[in-house]
Amino acid sequence: MAHVEREVARFQEFLQQQGLKLTSERIALVREIFSTHYHFEADELLFKMKEKAVKISRATVYRTLELLVKSGMVRRVHLGEDHYHYEHVTGNSHHDHLICTTCGGVIEFHDELLEQRQLEICERKKFTPTFHNLQILGVCDSCRKKGQTPDSPDRVRMIGQTRLRK
Amino acid sequence: MAHVEREVARFQEFLQQQGLKLTSERIALVREIFSTHYHFEADELLFKMKEKAVKISRATVYRTLELLVKSGMVRRVHLGEDHYHYEHVTGNSHHDHLICTTCGGVIEFHDELLEQRQLEICERKKFTPTFHNLQILGVCDSCRKKGQTPDSPDRVRMIGQTRLRK
DNA sequence: CAAGCAACTGAGACTCAGTCTCAGAATGCG
DNA sequence: CGCATTCTGAGACTGAGTCTCAGTTGCTTG
Numbered sequence: 316m317a318h319v320e321r322e323v324a325r326f327q328e329f330l331q332q333q334g335l336k337l338t339s340e341r342i343a344l345v346r347e348i349f350s351t352h353y354h355f356e357a358d359e360l361l362f363k364m365k366e367k368a369v370k371i372s373r374a375t376v377y378r379t380l381e382l383l384v385k386s387g388m389v390r391r392v393h394l395g396e397d398h399y400h401y402e403h404v405t406g407n408s409h410h411d412h413l414i415c416t417t418c419g420g421v422i423e424f425h426d427e428l429l430e431q432r433q434l435e436i437c438e439r440k441k442f443t444p445t446f447h448n449l450q451i452l453g454v455c456d457s458c459r460k461k462g463q464t465p466d467s468p469d470r471v472r473m474i475g476q477t478r479l480r481k
Numbered sequence: 482m483a484h485v486e487r488e489v490a491r492f493q494e495f496l497q498q499q500g501l502k503l504t505s506e507r508i509a510l511v512r513e514i515f516s517t518h519y520h521f522e523a524d525e526l527l528f529k530m531k532e533k534a535v536k537i538s539r540a541t542v543y544r545t546l547e548l549l550v551k552s553g554m555v556r557r558v559h560l561g562e563d564h565y566h567y568e569h570v571t572g573n574s575h576h577d578h579l580i581c582t583t584c585g586g587v588i589e590f591h592d593e594l595l596e597q598r599q600l601e602i603c604e605r606k607k608f609t610p611t612f613h614n615l616q617i618l619g620v621c622d623s624c625r626k627k628g629q630t631p632d633s634p635d636r637v638r639m640i641g642q643t644r645l646r647k
Numbered sequence: 648c649a650a651g652c653a654a655c656t657g658a659g660a661c662t663c664a665g666t667c668t669c670a671g672a673a674t675g676c677g
Numbered sequence: 678c679g680c681a682t683t684c685t686g687a688g689a690c691t692g693a694g695t696c697t698c699a700g701t702t703g704c705t706t707g
Contacts, residue, residue, distance in 0.1 A: 336654055336703050372657045377694065393559050398693055413608045426602055432595050433617060440588055442579045444619035451599060456607035502674050502683055538686045564664055
């Protein structure tokens with residue numbers, strides 16, 4: 316739990332620099348995000364707060380996520396679904412994702428050779444990269460063992476979380 | 482133009498195999514897609530058809546795109562925006578994208594070494610890949626020359642096409 | 648430590664991409 | 678050529694995300 320407070324402090328520092336305020340809603344959201352979920356969705360977060368009987372509006376959730384992204388503490392990623400996911404930015408280690416189209420699980424990896432090669436490609440195309448995004452879709456080990464066959468890429472869209480609105 | 486008719490024939494063959502029908506709407510859409518746009522959005526296509534005074538409803542556009550994806554003639558891709566883009570599947574050459582966050586331009590590339598390395602990573606993680614998706618965001622040569630500085634990744638969301646509904 | 652104002656919040660209207668429904672229309676097989 | 682089957686358009690609907698605005702709160706300054 317202690318390290319959650321460190322994140323709160325980091326966020327506070329960012330807010331101060333920007334002349335913004337540290338409100339109870341923002342504190343609650345940062346605590347929620349950094350104490351549990353590694354990958355999460357905005358609506359999931361909204362739902363979790365409702366469960367805990369902490370009343371925070373959808374607008375505030377989105378506004379806070381935007382600030383967290385700006386502060387560099389959280390990253391917005393596409394995970395194959397048709398809406399955004401968010402993930403912590405731990406240290407500054409960039410990573411990419413293997414996404415299982417059967418169980419929806421996400422495996423992270425980082426590969427220096429891959430990164431290096433991308434830079435080479437950019438150089439050849441005279442392109443100045445700022446960021447990249449690689450998802451590999453397929454079937455994870457445990458799903459394959461259960462005898463599942465790989466699905467078509469579209470199938471990924473079906474993966475969902477329980478989530479409510481209103 | 483001749484090769485557009487080849488695509489129409491390919492689609493017809495697919496439809497026949499599935500016990501589906503080749504309608505005038507489907508022909509018009511395939512012609513539109515394969516005669517010009519390489520990367521396109523559903524709404525853009527809808528708008529183009531309206532411009533040409535060919536009346537095709539949104540539902541039909543989406544339904545036809547779904548069929549084209551199933552037939553393997555078109556691929557659905559994420560290009561950094563918050564909605565889908567589509568692109569032709571030419572032959573079977575897989576490729577990835579460099580996306581300029583300043584002008585919205587897209588550069589395609591294919592790199593065997595990158596593909597190879599991804600397979601190695603999957604093997605190490607015991608993951609059976611079916612598909613992947615790599616976008617590199619940054620600034621293209623001509624935008625850089627115009628003295629633009631790289632934008633933050635969020636900026637990409639702003640890139641848009643003119644498009645109307647109704 | 649109170650005032651004041653800028654920044655923040657919630658509620659709910661709005662947007663936009665995409666999906667669904669259903670009654671009427673078209674296709675194409677037999 | 679008939680008719681079952683598949684398609685279509687209009688528009689209602691959904692779900693994620695944004696915007697607005699009136700009322701509230703954090704924090705700086707005096």
